[in-house]
Amino acid sequence: MQLKASGATGAPTLRQALKVAAAGLLANGAAKAQEAPAKPPATSVDSGVLYYHENGRVQAVEPELNVAQKINEDSTLSLGFVFDSLTGPTPYGAVPSTLPQTYIRPYKIVPVGTLVPLTTSSGGSTVVLLPPASGSKTETLAATSIVPANTYPLDPSFHDTRVAGHVGWDQALTSTLKLDGGVAYSHEYDYRSASASLGLSKDFNAHNTTLSAAVNYESDLSFPVGGTPTPLTAMSGDFKGPDATRHEVDAVLGITQVMSRRWLSTLSYSYADSHGYQNNPYKIISVVDPVSGQPTAQLYESRPESRRKQSVFFENKIHLPSDVIAISLRGYKDDWGIKSVTADLRYRYQITQEYYLEPHFRYYEQGAADFFHYYLVAGEALPQYASADTRLAKFNAQTYGLKFGMPLNKGSELNLRVEYYDQRGNGSPSYAIGQLKQQNLFPDLKAFTVLLGYSYAF
Amino acid sequence: MRSERSSEIFGSTRSHPAEHRDVSTTFTAMASPCLVLVDTADPLLGAAVGSIVKAEALRIEAKFSRYRPSVVTTLNENAGEELEVDAETADLVDYSVLCYHLSQGRFDITSGALRRVWKFDGSGAVPTQDQVRQILKCVGWHRVTWNRPFLRLGVGMEIDFGGIGKEYAVDRALALASEFTDEPLLVNLGGDLRVSGPRRDGSHWHVAIENVDCPGAAAGMLQLSRGALATSGDTYRYLIKDAKRYGHVLDPVTGWPIADAPRSVTVHADTCSEAGQLAKLALLRGAGAEEFLKAEQVRAWCAR
Numbered sequence: 001m002q003l004k005a006s007g008a009t010g011a012p013t014l015r016q017a018l019k020v021a022a023a024g025l026l027a028n029g030a031a032k033a034q035e036a037p038a039k040p041p042a043t044s045v046d047s048g049v050l051y052y053h054e055n056g057r058v059q060a061v062e063p064e065l066n067v068a069q070k071i072n073e074d075s076t077l078s079l080g081f082v083f084d085s086l087t088g089p090t091p092y093g094a095v096p097s098t099l100p101q102t103y104i105r106p107y108k109i110v111p112v113g114t115l116v117p118l119t120t121s122s123g124g125s126t127v128v129l130l131p132p133a134s135g136s137k138t139e140t141l142a143a144t145s146i147v148p149a150n151t152y153p154l155d156p157s158f159h160d161t162r163v164a165g166h167v168g169w170d171q172a173l174t175s176t177l178k179l180d181g182g183v184a185y186s187h188e189y190d191y192r193s194a195s196a197s198l199g200l201s202k203d204f205n206a207h208n209t210t211l212s213a214a215v216n217y218e219s220d221l222s223f224p225v226g227g228t229p230t231p232l233t234a235m236s237g238d239f240k241g242p243d244a245t246r247h248e249v250d251a252v253l254g255i256t257q258v259m260s261r262r263w264l265s266t267l268s269y270s271y272a273d274s275h276g277y278q279n280n281p282y283k284i285i286s287v288v289d290p291v292s293g294q295p296t297a298q299l300y301e302s303r304p305e306s307r308r309k310q311s312v313f314f315e316n317k318i319h320l321p322s323d324v325i326a327i328s329l330r331g332y333k334d335d336w337g338i339k340s341v342t343a344d345l346r347y348r349y350q351i352t353q354e355y356y357l358e359p360h361f362r363y364y365e366q367g368a369a370d371f372f373h374y375y376l377v378a379g380e381a382l383p384q385y386a387s388a389d390t391r392l393a394k395f396n397a398q399t400y401g402l403k404f405g406m407p408l409n410k411g412s413e414l415n416l417r418v419e420y421y422d423q424r425g426n427g428s429p430s431y432a433i434g435q436l437k438q439q440n441l442f443p444d445l446k447a448f449t450v451l452l453g454y455s456y457a458f
Numbered sequence: 459m460r461s462e463r464s465s466e467i468f469g470s471t472r473s474h475p476a477e478h479r480d481v482s483t484t485f486t487a488m489a490s491p492c493l494v495l496v497d498t499a500d501p502l503l504g505a506a507v508g509s510i511v512k513a514e515a516l517r518i519e520a521k522f523s524r525y526r527p528s529v530v531t532t533l534n535e536n537a538g539e540e541l542e543v544d545a546e547t548a549d550l551v552d553y554s555v556l557c558y559h560l561s562q563g564r565f566d567i568t569s570g571a572l573r574r575v576w577k578f579d580g581s582g583a584v585p586t587q588d589q590v591r592q593i594l595k596c597v598g599w600h601r602v603t604w605n606r607p608f609l610r611l612g613v614g615m616e617i618d619f620g621g622i623g624k625e626y627a628v629d630r631a632l633a634l635a636s637e638f639t640d641e642p643l644l645v646n647l648g649g650d651l652r653v654s655g656p657r658r659d660g661s662h663w664h665v666a667i668e669n670v671d672c673p674g675a676a677a678g679m680l681q682l683s684r685g686a687l688a689t690s691g692d693t694y695r696y697l698i699k700d701a702k703r704y705g706h707v708l709d710p711v712t713g714w715p716i717a718d719a720p721r722s723v724t725v726h727a728d729t730c731s732e733a734g735q736l737a738k739l740a741l742l743r744g745a746g747a748e749e750f751l752k753a754e755q756v757r758a759w760c761a762r
Binding site for chain 1: 629
């Protein structure tokens with residue numbers, strides 16, 4: 001039953017007292033809200049450790065830390081740091097053979113007369129002393145490795161460590177216009193890269209549409225162990241040419257549209273143009289006998305000095321009442337002749353209010369670069385460009401992943417992501433010559449990634 | 459890679475124009491289903507407001523929990539010793555002392571000890587008069603020394619803010635959320651709720667009042683454009699023995715359930731704390747509940 005206010009004239013004193021007390025309680029509470037942790041977070045920390053393992057090849061451990069700090073209502077500073085360490089063998093690019101093969105690369109320059117054991121072991125390689133040129137004050141140590149018969153040639157000496165960091169700034173200029181900029185630097189033991197970026201985004205249509213544009217300039221320096229080899233010259237233990245540079249400019253134009261309260265769509269186009277040294281200085285390509293298919297020479301690869309890349313990316317995110325679906329498609333082509341498509345599907349399933357599970361499936365397919373060859377044939381004219389790097393070959397890949405997230409306490413989350421990557425190419429081209437018919441020229445690549453992440457907002 | 463950045467736009471806080479459905483957030487706090495409705499077309503803003511409310515509700519629940527290590531368990535475990543409490547706890551104590559006096563000692567945050575003999579678990583176990591007499595030695599605000607911010611409970615006593623915590627959480631969470639957004643919103647923690655004001659189009663919020671005989675079913679719809687609603691009663695907690703229903707509202711003066719109390723009382727007031735307290739004070743009046751509400755000129759609904 002509802003009780004209508006009576007016509008009583010006497011003020012209800014109890015109620016008045018209670019009203020005043022309740023208001024007082026909450027007034028104090030409101031004052032405390034200034035320091036209450038329920039305010040939107042001003043600082044967020046994202047950290048993780050990634051472990052990557054390829055079947056019989058490279059493995060990597062990569063700790064990562066990203067911090068974003070809101071400076072004021074309009075600006076945010078972000079900092080990031082990555083360290084990684086790669087070890088394990090990586091393909092030379094050469095073809096396997098029914099005979100054992102010996103590969104060589106420069107290792108160290110020492111003064112003549114330095115006492116070195118004639119053979120020492122280094123990272124699975126054997127170190128040998130090359131005879132010095134007459135009158136030279138130094139002599140060269142080279143590393144050799146023997147690949148057994150019928151084995152895909154892998155370089156056992158590969159290792160890499162990388163330290164990278166970036167600093168970014170986001171600035172709201174007006175309620176609809178945002179500027180962001182950043183610089184990044186990455187240092188590997190044989191490569192370094194510096195880049196700067198600038199982006200602008202503008203909201204239209206009552207924040208329903210966002211147009212964004214960004215440019216990035218990157219400058220790289222390659223200083224491979226043993227120097228930079230001249231393309232299409234024979235693999236040797238001699239020290240090679242000086243450091244090499246590469247510059248890249250890329251631009252992205254994007255539009256993000258709110259289609260409905262639960263559906264967000266993004267379309268973007270990106271264009272990149274790079275000039276300079278594009279080779280992998282450690283990759284070689286075999287020259288084989290036209291009849292037997294046995295390697296007769298190993299040449300350093302040769303790629304064009306420029307590359308122009310274009311891609312279109314389309315993504316849709318759909319918020320179901322508690323779950324989220326993200327579907328994206330990417331089309332890519334470059335002037336090396338590579339065309340690729342990527343389809344990516346993620347479904348974030350909210351198991352309970354707190355825990356979620358996110359299955360992930362990705363399909364990738366690419367066509368070969370115009371200058372990709374499994375090998376070159378002796379006696380035929382050398383092409384201007386040639387590479388046997390299987391990353392430039394035709395292949396397809398599938399990724400299956402699962403991510404599990406759980407909140408630890410207010411504002412922090414621990415998540416674990418496990419992914420399996422399965423890459424398949426054509427290991428037996430129909431035109432293979434001689435002994436190459438019985439070799440696998442494109443071994444399947446399978447990789448496991450485990451990422452343990454921790455994020456915290458406060 | 460810059461191209462990957464396009465997906466990040468999704469994570470920013472944006473506002474979008476009207477589209478007529480509220481953004482809702484549901485969660486469980488204080489052992490009750492909770493709901494936040496934000497009258498906005500921006501799902502991200504709505505979700506952010508939802509998370510602010512949820513965080514505040516969980517903060518208050520954790521701080522004053524009787525079951526997990528908290529301010530309350532610390533006080534109870536150290537009954538007999540003088541402890542210093544923080545400002546928020548002291549405010550709640552001051553408020554409860556005022557309610558104690560307004561109710562002539564019937565609203566008492568130390569009455570929780572009665573639960574040691576009164577178990578509302580549906581077992582039908584009614585304590586003996588002797589058990590009640592024994593436990594009453596551990597009940598009563600007059601046995602507490604309160605000298606803000608120093609509190610000393612008598613040995614064997616316990617306090618709990620269950621009678622005011624949920625309503626306080628509603629008011630606090632709404633205040634915090636209102637600092638974050640001007641969009642109209644409704645905070646409902648286990649049936650105690652408050653709205654920030656009318657909806658964007660000026661209309662009322664529609665709130666279902668639960669049917670006491672059939673929990674979960676709506677007894678009627680109510681229109682609300684300002685203020686708060688709080689319900690006190692035995693919808694969920696009672697025991698029945700010899701066909702007599704014992705409500706969960708215990709009289710700390712006698713140690714027995716209040717006789718002839720309404721099954722539930724729902725009160726409309728400016729704040730949820732005020733509404734909740736009026737509902738409890740009405741319930742504690744037993745047969746005089748309606749009369750009390752009438753005298754206090756309160757908009758209220760009683761179920762008997």
